[in-house]
Amino acid sequence: MAEQKDFVGRVVGAASQGAVGAVVAASLSAVTEPIVNSILVKRVPLSEAVKELDPERVKRFLQTTLATNFIKFPFFEATNVIMQGVDLPPTARGAVLGTVFCTTTLPITNYRFRKSMDLPITPSDLYQAYLPTVLRDILYGIVRNKVMTFMVGLNPARSNTNLGRFMNMFATVIAACVLSAPGNELRGYCLQPANKRQSMVDFFQPSKFVRSTSVGAIIMAISLGVGTLATPQVEKLWSTLRNYLKSNPISYVLIILFAVSKVLDARREKAMLSAIASAPASKGQSADAKAKPRGS
Numbered sequence: 001m002a003e004q005k006d007f008v009g010r011v012v013g014a015a016s017q018g019a020v021g022a023v024v025a026a027s028l029s030a031v032t033e034p035i036v037n038s039i040l041v042k043r044v045p046l047s048e049a050v051k052e053l054d055p056e057r058v059k060r061f062l063q064t065t066l067a068t069n070f071i072k073f074p075f076f077e078a079t080n081v082i083m084q085g086v087d088l089p090p091t092a093r094g095a096v097l098g099t100v101f102c103t104t105t106l107p108i109t110n111y112r113f114r115k116s117m118d119l120p121i122t123p124s125d126l127y128q129a130y131l132p133t134v135l136r137d138i139l140y141g142i143v144r145n146k147v148m149t150f151m152v153g154l155n156p157a158r159s160n161t162n163l164g165r166f167m168n169m170f171a172t173v174i175a176a177c178v179l180s181a182p183g184n185e186l187r188g189y190c191l192q193p194a195n196k197r198q199s200m201v202d203f204f205q206p207s208k209f210v211r212s213t214s215v216g217a218i219i220m221a222i223s224l225g226v227g228t229l230a231t232p233q234v235e236k237l238w239s240t241l242r243n244y245l246k247s248n249p250i251s252y253v254l255i256i257l258f259a260v261s262k263v264l265d266a267r268r269e270k271a272m273l274s275a276i277a278s279a280p281a282s283k284g285q286s287a288d289a290k291a292k293p294r295g296s
Contacts, residue, residue: 011081016234018077021227022069028219029069030062034116035215061116068112072105073227080144090149094142102137106130113191129190136183143176165228170221177217184216185209 034057038049076097083097107126114121151159151168158164189203245251 011078012234014077014081015074017227017231018073019070020230021223022073024226025073025219025223026062026065026069029065030058032215032219033065034061064112064115068108071108075105076101090145091142094145095138098138098141099134102134106133109133129187132183132186132190136180136187139180139183140176143179144172147172147175162229166225169228170225173221173224174217177220178213181209181213188212
């Protein structure tokens with residue numbers, strides 16, 4: 001039972017790490033991702049991709065990155081911890097992790113990609129480039145597992161410090177992003193607009209590969225590295241909360257009542273806003289109806 005509780009705490013901690021990373025990554029990606037996607041798909045120079053960016057576009061895309069990151073980052077980190085409890089070789093575990101993650105979140109990934117490129121979005125686009133994307137995510141999952149195990153093994157004591165956690169995650173994510181980059185490049189090739197499709201010789205060039213890979217890898221590494229700093233605090237908070245609820249069962253009832261009240265408040269607010277929005281139109285129609293007999 002104690003091991004099960006500790007496992008739940010680790011899952012919650014991993015999800016919180018992903019949530020913190022999601023905020024950091026969203027803030028950075030709102031500026032850099034449209035640039036990276038232009039370099040990756042359009043294969044334009046960095047200077048031209050920067051010129052295409054404007055503050056209004058960044059502001060709009062920030063809303064998309066926050067929403068999608070809050071799903072993808074915690075989901076991956078929590079699923080990664082869950083897979084650690086599955087009795088499989090590390091390579092197979094990483095492959096399953098990448099497959100589950102890609103299959104579940106690819107519609108979100110493609111929606112976000114098309115928003116960053118200001119492209120139209122249709123249901124058929126949501127699973128576009130599935131095979132190269134699942135290849136990328138499988139490679140990423142395998143490398144994440146192997147490199148993190150290696151980094152922790154180098155200095156287990158340092159892994160329990162904030163600096164050690166940050167450095168281990170930073171190095172692990174850099175390695176995972178770089179080694180899975182061929183799948184990302186193939187994904188970019190498949191996502192090219194049909195009317196602007198480049199040949200494989202023109203598309204796959206070392207300089208373009210470095211440009212499109214380096215920025216994304218650094219953003220991911222910084223984001224998840226910062227996220228690891230929150231994990232121990234969240235695990236402590238979870239443990240404290242769990243012990244409190246165990247000793248005060250009435251707290252469960254209070255939490256449920258609080259959640260229900262919030263749902264009801266949201267519904268009332270929605271109904272009020274709807275009534276306010278429709279009031280002027282109804283009032284205008286009523287006034288017109290009264291004025292018509294007098295005019296006739």
